[in-house]
Amino acid sequence: MSTRTGSVRLGAAGRYALLIVAAGISLAPLVWMMASAFKPGGDIIARPFSFDAGRLTLHNFRAMLETIPIGTGFRNTAIVVVLKGTLTMIFCPMAGFAFAKYAFPGKRLLFGTVLTTLMLPTLVLLIPLLLEMSQLGWVSTFQALILPGAIDAFGVFWMRQVIMAIPDELLDAARVDGAGELRIFASIVLPVIRPGLAALGVLSFINIYNDFVWPVVAVNDEQHQTLQVMLSALAQNIRSGQLGADWTSVWGQLLAASTVAAIPVLAVFIVLQRHLIKGVMAGSLKG
Amino acid sequence: MVTVTEAMAARREARTSGRRRVKAAPYLFVAPFVLVFAAFSAYPIFFALQLSFTNWHGAGALKVVGFANYRYLLASPDFWQSMATSGVLWLLVVPAQVLLALTIAVALRKARFRGLFSAALIAPFVTPLVAMAQVWIILFDKDFGAVNHGLTSLGLPAVGWLTTSVWAKVTVALLVLWRTTGYAVILLLAGLSTIPSDVYEAARIDGAGAWHQFWSITVPLVTRTLSFVVVIGTLTVFQLFAEPYVVTGGGPFNGTRTAGLYLYKHITNSDLGLGAANSMLLVLMVLALSVASIRLLRSREDS
Numbered sequence: 001m002s003t004r005t006g007s008v009r010l011g012a013a014g015r016y017a018l019l020i021v022a023a024g025i026s027l028a029p030l031v032w033m034m035a036s037a038f039k040p041g042g043d044i045i046a047r048p049f050s051f052d053a054g055r056l057t058l059h060n061f062r063a064m065l066e067t068i069p070i071g072t073g074f075r076n077t078a079i080v081v082v083l084k085g086t087l088t089m090i091f092c093p094m095a096g097f098a099f100a101k102y103a104f105p106g107k108r109l110l111f112g113t114v115l116t117t118l119m120l121p122t123l124v125l126l127i128p129l130l131l132e133m134s135q136l137g138w139v140s141t142f143q144a145l146i147l148p149g150a151i152d153a154f155g156v157f158w159m160r161q162v163i164m165a166i167p168d169e170l171l172d173a174a175r176v177d178g179a180g181e182l183r184i185f186a187s188i189v190l191p192v193i194r195p196g197l198a199a200l201g202v203l204s205f206i207n208i209y210n211d212f213v214w215p216v217v218a219v220n221d222e223q224h225q226t227l228q229v230m231l232s233a234l235a236q237n238i239r240s241g242q243l244g245a246d247w248t249s250v251w252g253q254l255l256a257a258s259t260v261a262a263i264p265v266l267a268v269f270i271v272l273q274r275h276l277i278k279g280v281m282a283g284s285l286k287g
Numbered sequence: 288m289v290t291v292t293e294a295m296a297a298r299r300e301a302r303t304s305g306r307r308r309v310k311a312a313p314y315l316f317v318a319p320f321v322l323v324f325a326a327f328s329a330y331p332i333f334f335a336l337q338l339s340f341t342n343w344h345g346a347g348a349l350k351v352v353g354f355a356n357y358r359y360l361l362a363s364p365d366f367w368q369s370m371a372t373s374g375v376l377w378l379l380v381v382p383a384q385v386l387l388a389l390t391i392a393v394a395l396r397k398a399r400f401r402g403l404f405s406a407a408l409i410a411p412f413v414t415p416l417v418a419m420a421q422v423w424i425i426l427f428d429k430d431f432g433a434v435n436h437g438l439t440s441l442g443l444p445a446v447g448w449l450t451t452s453v454w455a456k457v458t459v460a461l462l463v464l465w466r467t468t469g470y471a472v473i474l475l476l477a478g479l480s481t482i483p484s485d486v487y488e489a490a491r492i493d494g495a496g497a498w499h500q501f502w503s504i505t506v507p508l509v510t511r512t513l514s515f516v517v518v519i520g521t522l523t524v525f526q527l528f529a530e531p532y533v534v535t536g537g538g539p540f541n542g543t544r545t546a547g548l549y550l551y552k553h554i555t556n557s558d559l560g561l562g563a564a565n566s567m568l569l570v571l572m573v574l575a576l577s578v579a580s581i582r583l584l585r586s587r588e589d590s
Contacts, residue, residue, distance in 0.1 A: 011497065015394040022391050023407035026469055030414060032433070033422045044425070048433030087319075095320035102313035110317060117328060121526045121573050123547050124566040127559055128331035128338065131345075148327040151320050181312035210415045212529045217554070228417045232533055235421055239536075251425050258418035269413045273406045280409070280470065281477035 033262070037061070037255040044251050060252035061260070067253060068234050070260060073227035080145045080215075080226060081208045087150040088204045089197060095151070096159025097185055101171065111160075117153035122213060130217055144218040145226070149208070155200055158282065162196035163189060199279025202272045209265050227261050338563035345557045356564035366565070368541060369549035370572070372456070373525050376545065379460035380467075381520040387464075388471035388516065393505060395472065396479050405476070408469030416466065420533035423462050424449070452542020455535050459543050462530050467523060471516045478512025479505065514584035521576045525569070546572070 036044050038056040064070065098104070099111050129148060130139075138144040166189065174184050190197070212228045219225055225233070234257055238250045269276065339356055341349040360366045395404055411419070426433050427448035435445040448458045482504070490500050506513075528547035531537055537544035537552075544552075546569055553562030 015398055018391065018394045019398055019404050022387075023404055025465070026408050026411050029419065029422050029426065029465070030410060032426070033418070036425075045431040048436050091319040091323070094316045098313040098316035102316075104310065104313040107313070110321065113324065113329075114320075117324070119522070119574060119577055120328075120332075121522070121547075121566075121569055123526055123528060123550055124335065124570050125328065125331050126550070127554060127562045127566060128335040129327060130554070131334065131338075131559070132327070132331055147323070151323040156320060182315075185316070206413050210413075210417075212415075212417055212533075228415055231415075231417045231421070235417075235424070235533065254421045255425065258415075258421045262414050262418045265413055265415060266410070269410065270406075273409070274402070276413070277402075277405050277409065277473055280473045281480075 030262070030266075033255055034259050037252065037259040039252065041252045044255070060256035064234075064253040064256040064260070067237075068230050068257065069222065070227070070230065070257065072222065073225060073230040076142075076145075076224055077209060077227045079142060081205060083142070084146045084150055084208050085201065085204045087146070088152055088155055088208075089201055091151045092155035092200060093159045093163070093190065093193060093197060094185070095156045096161075096163050097189055099156070099160040100163035101166075101168070114153045114156050118157065126213070126217055129214075133218060140219050140221045140224050142224065145215055145224070149211075149214065152204070152207075155204070158200065158279075159193070159196065161282070162193050166192055195275070195278070196282065198272070199275045199282065202268070202276045203279050205268060206265055206276070231257055231261050335563040335566055338560055339567050340564075341560040343560045345559055352560070356561045357568070359561065360565055360568060365541075365549065366568075369544050369546045372542070372544055373527065373546040375456055376460055376463070376527060377521065377524045379456065380463050380524055381517060384464055384468050384471055384520055385513065385516060388468050388475055389506075389509075389513070391468075391472045392475035392479055393501065395476055405469075405473060408472050410469070411466045412470045414466075416529050417533055419462065419466065420530060423458065423534050427458050449535060450539055452538075452540045455539055455542045459527075459530050459534055462534065463523065463527070467520070471520070474516055474519075475509060475512055478509040482508045510584055514581050517580045517584065518577050521580055522573060525573050525576065 035051055037060055040055055040057050133139050133144045171184055174188055215226045215229050340351055342352045343349050429447045429450050439445055446454055448454050486504055526547055527545045531543040531545050531548050535543040537548045550565045
């Protein structure tokens with residue numbers, strides 16, 4: 001019996017050791033990025049693992065501000081996040097409601113389309129979508145950044161699962177009281193699914209904020225560049241030597257820019273992480 | 288009499304118009320999805336399919352060339368090299384990820400501070416990839432990077448993480464693993480939470496050890512979630528674009544030119560017909576891999 005408790009206790013110790021190491025590895029590069037952004041250039045190379053509070057400086061951040069118009073990047077990203085996120089959060093529950101609570105001709109075909117879209121590589125759409133944008137005259141516009149991703153198949157699929165859990169009697173009772181379908185959606189369905197909707201909101205925010213592939217293809221001018229594209233352009237300028245051969249100071253700038261780009265999304269994540277984790281879990285249970 | 292039939296007709300009309308309203312409702316609700324999908328997914332896919340049979344370079348009329356693009360790609364060493372690179376990255380990422388994520392998820396299941404650990408594990412998934420790619424470039428620099436700094440201070444040789452095509456693949460794979468394993472852990476944790484604990488209770492009474500419980504209860508019961516994790520991992524790796532684009536630019540010596548980056552090269556070269564054909568081959572590849580991994584794991588579940 002005593003050996004048994006011993007082994008269980010050892011198991012628990014091993015379990016926590018494993019978890020602490022895993023969590024440490026997850027966070028270490030982030031912590032290193034943020035700490036190094038405040039170091040004087042040379043220290044990032046000479047003493048990558050030391051942290052001396054007395055030597056911290058904002059130099060890298062000031063230099064970064066001079067190199068890229070990061071304010072414009074933030075503004076553009078904010079516009080795209082708000083508009084695209086709002087559309088996603090209206091359209092996905094709408095479609096999800098139709099798939100969950102109505103029988104109608106064409107439903108199977110449409111829902112099959114949703115499921116197929118889940119498997120479709122985004123890269124496949126790159127060429128034809130870019131051509132479509134140029135036909136529409138939308139290259140380097142906000143429409144191009146917002147509309148193509150305004151609906152997301154995962155969001156539709158997931159909202160359908162969430163809405164299916166609402167009892168039909170609740171909706172029928174409202175119908176007997178004379179409520180129209182739109183009204184049922186707005187004043188019964190939406191309030192009931194608020195937790196799922198919140199999780200969709202967090203996931204959408206993170207995805208749209210971090211999106212890179214489509215914005216890098218669809219936008220050619222600095223005026224419409226999102227934060228992520230700007231950051232990648234800065235890195236490319238550095239690699240091609242356009243900012244001079246002084247690698248050390250430039251590394252600091254890159255880390256400062258990366259930190260600035262990461263902080264908003266990390267802040268949202270820290271505040272709303274419960275919703276996100278719940279959302280990811282909900283997505284998987286159904287998969 | 289007349290008034291009665293009129294009233295009946297009126298009532299019937301009211302009823303059908305009511306029914307019609309209910310019937311129109313679902314279409315109203317799916318309309319935004321259908322419109323956006325038709326305009327920005329269905330139309331482009333059919334356009335790409337059409338384009339894949341032409342040698343279009345971005346201007347002028349479409350000139351049909353039959354299967355020439357497909358024949359060219361299937362005979363091209365570059366195409367196969369890009370596929371092989373994605374395949375190697377798959378081998379480096381997916382098995383390691385499944386193993387790590389399952390181990391961590393099992394440990395996490397019974398641990399305290401689950402929320403805190405989950406948050407730490409999923410934080411890399413949330414952080415902008417482009418930002419983390421910069422950190423990777425700096426950490427893994429051959430001469431000045433912190434990783435080699437650490438290795439040499441331990442008396443180990445410095446590694447050309449980004450300067451040799453083999454290690455560059457490893458570096459990219461490490462970034463992908465680092466970013467996505469926490470996500471897989473959360474997915475698996477959800478799968479594990481559906482296993483009733485009395486199953487373990489019963490096994491323990493029968494004298495099953497921890498290892499036995501893991502193999503004969505945990506693994507079979509999370510097979511569905513595991514297959515989901517493998518499919519997501521496969522899709523991620525075969526669509527890999529941003530990681531190699533930002534960290535290595537596909538180099539060195541095309542060592543990290545994934546299927547996605549090779550596809551992108553056709554865009555920058557304005558070989559749009561060829562690129563469209565490459566897209567179609569990539570779709571087939573991804574669908575085949577997803578179906579195969581689901582089949583494989585399902586057959587294990589049945590046996």
